[in-house]
Amino acid sequence: MRWAKFFVCAAALLLGAQPATAQSTGRIAGLVTDAATGVPLPGAQVSVVGGAARTSTGADGRYVLSGIAPGSYTVRATMISRATRDQTVTVAAGAQATADFALGVQALVLEEVVAVGYGTQRRADVTGAVTSVNAAEIAEQPVTRVDQALAGRAAGVDVITTNNQPGAQMRIRIRGGNSLTGGNDPLVVLDGVLGADLNQVNPADIANIEVLKDASATAIYGARGANGVIIVTTKTGVPGETRVEYSGYYGTQTVSNRLDLLTASEQAVLINANPNLTLRFADPAALGNGTDWQDVIYQSAPQQNHELSLSGGAERTKYRVSGSWLEQQGVVKTSGFDRATLNVNLDQTVSSRVRAGTRLTYSRSEASGVRVNDGYGSQGGTVTQSALGFSPIVPVFTESGTYSGPLVAGATVDNPLAILRERSDQTTRNYLLGNLFAEIDLLSGLTFRSSFSYRGNERLAERYTSRLLLAASGLGQANVDNVRSTDWIAENTVNLQRSVFGGHSLNALAGVTVERERNWGSFITGRGFPSDLLGTDGLALASERTVSAFDNTVSLLSFLGRVNYSIGGRYLFTVSGRSDGASKFAENNKWAFFPSAAFAWRVSGEDFMDAVPAINDFKLRVSYGEVGNQAISPYQSLAAYSNGNQYAFGTSFFTNGVLPSRLANPDLRWETTTQYDVGADMRLFNNVVGITADWYYKRTRDLLYSKQLPSHTGFTSQIQNIGSLENRGFELGLDAENYVGAFQVRLGGNISVNRNKVLELGGDNEFTAAGANNALPRFAGSALVRVGEPVGNIYGYVWDGIFQTATEAAASGQTGAVLGGDRIRDLNGDKVINELDRKIIGNALPDFTYGFNGGLKYGVADLAFTLRGVRGNELVNLTRVNLSTPGGTGNQLAETANYWSPTNPTNTMTGIGIGPYDAMTSRWVEDGSFLRLQNVTLGVSVPESLRSRFARRSARVYVSAQNLFTWTDYSGFDPETSSRGNTDIELGWDDGNYPGTRTVTLGVNLGF
Secondary structure (H helix, E strand, C coil), X not given: CHXXXXXXXXXXXXXXXXXXXXXXXXXXXXXXXXXXXXXXXXCCEEEECCCCCEEECCCXXXXXXXXXXXXXXXXXXXXXXXXXXXXXXXXCCCXXXXXXXXXCECCCCCCCEEEECCEEEEHHHCCCCEEEEEHHHHHCCCCCCHHHHCCCCCCCEEEECCCCCCCCXXXXXXXXXXXXXXXXXXXXXXXXXXXXXXXXXXXXXXXXEEEECCHHHHHHHHHHCCCCEEEEEECCCCCEEEEEEEEEEEEEEEECCCCCECCHHHHHHHHHHCCCCCCCCCCHHHHCCCCCHHHHHECCEEEEEEEEEEEEECCCEEEEEEEEEEXXXXXXXXXXXXXXXXXEEEEXXXXXXXXXXXXXEEEEEEEECCCCCCCCCCCECCHHHHHHHCCCCCCCECCCCCECCCCCCCCCECXXXXXXXXXXXXXXXXXXXXXXXXXXXXXXXEEEEEEEEEEEEEEEEEEEECCCCHHHCCCCEEEEEEEEEEEXXXXXXXXEEEEECCCEEEEEEEEEEEEEEEEEEEEEEEECCCCCCCHHHHHHHCCEEEEEEEEEEEEEEEEEEEEEEEECCCEEEEEEEEEEEECCCCHHHCEEEEEEEEEEEEHHHCHHHHHCCCEEEEEEEEEEEEEEECCXXXXXXXXXXXXXXXXXXXXXXXXXXXXXXXXXXXXXXXXXXXXXXXXXXXXXXXXXXXXXXXXXXXXEEEEEEEEECCHHHCCCEEEEEEEEEEEEEEEEEEEEEEEECCEEEEEEEEEEEEEEEEEEECCECEEEECCCCCCCCCCCCCEEEECCCCCCEEEEECEEEECCCHHHHHCCCCCCCCCCCEEECXXXXXXXXXXXXXXXXXXXXXXXXXXXXXXEEECCEEEEEEEEEEECCEXXXXXXXXXXXXXXXXXXXXXXXXXXXXXXXXXXXXXXXXXXXXXXXXXXXXXXXXXXXXEEEEEEXXXXXXXXXXXXCEEEEEEEEEEEEEEECCCCCCCCCCCCCCCHHHCCEECCCCCCEEEEEEEEEEEC
């Protein structure tokens, strides 16, 4: 991409800038060490308080601040996870002053510097709800995605793997969902670039992750802050000799759970007992186990990852360059994900008042997908559904070497192996993020910062379905999607830091940003190919072709500001606001202002707390703010026209024409979320134990809702701002770190409770979404959104067991009721089973989520683990629907062998040849609660006497396991699933998703 050349050239100019040095100034130099061991600390930040001079310690722990005018100064040393220390020094012209620091470990980084919107703050001064995950915690688990490192570690942050397919997106929610249709994904900011994709970032490049949860922390992002903000900062270089680091691992993935199905002989016995079939087997036992189709499509899949980085610098220049290669095969054959990344970070001190730098991240990924989640009943079936339902009596190939068909001719299901081999799905993506910035100290404590960031994305998806598959109707089908996007942001801010009125301090920020984003692409579909040989390259040969394209541009102009005021470090005030003008919205509502305010009281700073020595720090917080959500497609406020064959004239059946397709809405505006938060932060027992607690209330108004319109308007619906919903909840986080004898022990835990409720739907009381795929027509419309209820409701009939007598079935008023069939409860007692007997039969949102993590170090050995749990949610196991007909010609669950009969009057399984009731019932709703050992890692650091020949700085080997154990009552593949992806209103539906995986890896970290 041409923007990559721009950033590389800019970086070269930065490295080449060399300023002149004044002769009338002095220097401050010193050494930063560990307070307990005296070992030098590289990477510590040293700065002059209230001034411009700042630097980092080198590999030997030493630093130098040059160009310091004569006078007295307070010098501050800070480092992640260590206590900040200040010293006062006097600098003379032409002389060097010395300031050495010994930094002690802080169990809960109270003094660490954390990233907030458009700046940084000491954690002790933060008035909002902010959670951090640092590089050490990420390194404890060798994950392929950055967001996987967040799972179970941050209260109020729900990270769900909705699809285990390699390279698939994850679902992240911060304090619940705020919108029905406007999007609920948090804003991701990577090195100052807004809207980044975490799947395109190498986790080893991450230095720190900050999660901004309340509105006082996110209001600075205005119209994009409603769903929370994740700020990701990548690693930078430190002055000193060049450091070379290599990390690599190799692992194997296996399917963590398989479904218990019938063997060939067991299925034959049930078919023989089915009076509705003429198919019979003379000797079922001779068939044995038959074909295990799960074995046919699954494999033990290898994955490997390699990372190499170079970092270092001189007094004025710091750099870090890294590259990585990930190769991950999927446990479903033919699936996989490969990713290469490049990260370049450069920092240049141009003069004592001018600094500049660049951040560049590039990735290229290639994903090989398989067909899952298309819904039961779709032509030919998906690979997971087909493998579960294909008869084990059927071999993989016929005697002639072709793919075997279904047991009974005419069944609309493809051979599972044929689906894998005869359907290709390749997606190639190029992704570039760049940020070029400069800082100028206009006056002491007054800094101007200007930055220009760019985000570019190219995605090429090529899919071909062979003529051999039913999904292509024997014709062959090709799809080629070519989609591109670019986004640039120019930001200019001024920051003022001042000590005023003695013990008071002021930190003020003001800025303006301009953003422009363009998205464009084309979609080509071809059907009817003379041969499968060329695949998508043969699109020109297709007998039918359709082409569509799109091109849209959106822009955003913003003014922002924030003021932090501290009175003696005890009374902390924060006020912020942002005014956004967005082209997406209607002429009458282009602009909106999003304010926030917060106050914190450090109770532990009061004299009366001296009587409670066990409490080292105690801070109470309260905040209020308004934030927005603009996650809708462009031009939604404008009238639209589309072409098509919608008209008939004379004897012509249809004629192409242009017709109105969308009604204008001149009042369309963004959703606004108002949030209140009350929290407390505590450090106890010499900072060994930390506690953080928050209560919050959020209300979203002006919900973007597709309002149904009367038919006489000529339109079916219109997006309007007419709804509201609320979230309220509680979060508790605890952590402790201490030495127990020779053991260094770290423990952490969190629990989150969120309650969601729909308050208004613009006069409507409820609406239903598909839930199940439309191929199951009486299951569709089973995801219910109703006023006064939470999002995620499951709507259907109450299953009441099995009809035990023919008389009972005849008197039930239930259409199709038979002896041994499903019995539906008559809720209103009118002796008729109809829509009036449907009710809410479950909800996909959990009662609470929780996590527990810990670490143990002894000598050269280290152990780390993470547990994560979800409690109280329900899932719809649609996989069971097509596998619960005793005596069916497709394979069934093994439990169908215990079918109902007069001699076996079970109340859990229908009779032979009797399928499930053909509508959504509570029979398929299951408890989705689980507790998962998400990660456990055991490592050993190689002593210097053994590693000196091959790794001068460090060497560590480890073995790690992900998803080692899962405790759950859910009978599907994996309780952590959602076949509808990130859609909140259809959360909790399992159509036979990509199965969960268990991964074991062996890795090494080397430092040269």
